[in-house]
Amino acid sequence: MSSLSTEEDSLEYWQDQLGQTFPRYSSPITPGAPNELRQVEMLARILDFELKPYQRYVVRVITEKIPGTDEYRWSSFLLLMPRQVGKTTLTRLILAARCLANSRHRIMLSAQSLKDARQLLLDFANELQDSVIGDTLKVRMAADTTRIEFHNKSRLGTFPPLPEALHGSSNHTVYLDEVFSYSEEQGNLVMGAALPTLQNQTDEGAQLLMSSTQGTLASTFLIQQHEEARKSLDNPESTYGFIEFSADPNIDPNDEESWWWHPGLATGLVRLSTVRTLRDKLSESEFIRTFHNLLTTSEETVVDMVRWKGLADNPVLPNRSQVAIGFEVDADRRRSAVAAAWRDAETGHIWVRIIRSGYGTSWLPQCLAKIRESRPLGIAADKHPQNNVIMLELQTFDTETHAWIDLMTPEMLKTASASFIAKVEDGTIHHVNQAGLNVSIAKAQRRKMGESFVFSHYNECELFAAISAIQMIDAEPPPTDTEIVFFDD
Incomplete structure (x- = not known):
């Protein structure tokens, strides 16, 4: 010195x-x-x-x-x-x-x-x-x-x-x-x-x-x-x-x-x-x-972040039976996340939020089991290797929770990825401005699958958990009060 x-x-x-x-x-x-x-x-x-x-x-x-x-x-x-x-x-x-x-x-x-x-x-x-x-x-x-x-x-x-x-x-x-x-x-x-x-x-x-x-x-x-x-x-x-x-x-x-x-x-x-x-x-x-070492406020992202942030609001909470759950383990098993999505009965728009995220996967099976006990609409995840490990664990130790989970096929993943971006563009999805989900979307990457593009599992896990839950809501027909009448010719 x-x-x-x-x-x-x-x-x-x-x-x-x-x-x-x-x-x-x-x-x-x-x-x-x-x-x-x-x-x-x-x-x-x-x-x-x-x-x-x-x-x-x-x-x-x-x-x-x-x-x-x-x-x-x-x-x-x-x-x-x-x-x-x-x-x-x-x-x-x-x-x-x-x-x-x-x-x-x-x-x-x-x-x-x-x-x-x-x-x-x-x-x-x-x-x-x-x-x-x-x-x-x-x-x-x-x-x-x-x-x-x-x-x-x-x-x-x-x-x-x-x-x-x-x-x-x-x-x-x-x-x-x-x-x-x-x-x-x-x-x-x-x-x-x-x-x-x-x-x-x-x-x-x-x-x-x-x-x-x-x-x-x-x-x-x-x-x-x-x-x-x-x-x-x-x-x-x-x-x-x-x-x-x-x-x-x-x-x-x-x-x-x-x-x-x-x-x-x-x-x-x-x-x-x-x-x-x-x-x-x-x-x-x-x-x-x-080069100039300045924060870039306008990012070149897959999702329009200015529009995404403008879709944040305070939701009306739904009944548990109307909520779809999605989960994701990231590609290196470093982190896991669980998301919820539901449809607003008045507007038909979809809401999404992260329920829990954290390091590792040891907490995830028990979390899914507890959610299953509340009897949501369903639980979904993409069919990729790290999620499959969780499925095998549940199949061995918790068959009831395992039976509640639907896995997305590659075609469903294509649709879910495209649908998420479309919902942001047309303003039919909303969120509660959670930092983890915002960061996950801001850093999102896509990869080519056939003639389409899908989100990569090397993204932060919050994004895949969210689109898995949203995909399950999309699969459910929106409620309608309109009575359909068929007239004879």
Whole structure:
């Protein structure tokens, strides 16, 4: 740990060093406060990597410590950077430098999935092993984690983005990469699991570090954290640190003169020709998100999200016998969901809401059994492998609930997928504005089936649970008070 002189650590000094690449938002620095910039730069040189001025500034702010203590100034930190700026390299350097500088240090990192986290760590492990310190470390791979073990018994490991993954562990730093991919529910559960593992470090500093490119309207966890981080800038007592590199939202995103705020472009990490290619090949909203690092409020989605959100309302609750139930287990059995749908007797429109969603599948059979006891209209699901596992379990242990469930055929799935989009377009479906269902629909993907398209099971599970319930309602003829009279010729 080292300190810079107050002259080379003032706000004016850093603004002069970074010029137009200075972040749009940044937590303040305490000139001359201890930090880990020197040790990160030392590791970077070992790996034949020279930090750019903006990268030095990021390290300086993130790693600041409270003078006279080992505590980090920022117990939690959110770093928002666009693509093509070396964010991944930078954050890995910070984590590894901490392991090298402190014996028996424990750092855990995660990403969009355990697979992504492992790849991130293994790529870095290869760089370390090819360097002069390569012989001093080992790489361990197990079913649930991959880790680098350093000579001083420090460890840098991975964990899946699940709430139970860190249970019982004690860590000095927990790092979450690309948090734009987390739903609000998932992000809060993972963060809630991570923070207690950091609270045991009374003799050494502890920090929760999150980084990401800006997200979309579906990035509900990042939106939540972004709002909290922005508020922290106005609170001098806050321990939530924040840096955001992004364009002025009022610029013309396609004007090349407005691109040079981008740290990667301004410092030569990315070529102008590469940015031009990105602009030409990406949709405008994706270019704005990934290059300019701005939240895209108009998403290019399968379902018109503006129209969908306009269909939210307060429903009149139906009788249980009029309610259809749908359930879904997602493709990797990570999450499950149960939805309800019913028809409004006056308008003929359909209402849908999520009854329950959660991690894993162990809770699902019992939930379906309890719902069956209330005798709804019926229970439906698509006939895909993960749902079939639940059906086999019910067939063995609960034949009565099993008998209540109807599985959709491929033709029914085609109709249900097309019908859902049509209902949104013509305004004949309504919902109660649940974040989980909104995110699931915003992130929806389709795949081709024959001459039609169907929703993919790699979507969030709330969507399939919903369309399964809706399909069952569609199969029931709408009620009518009209008496049909046949006249003789």
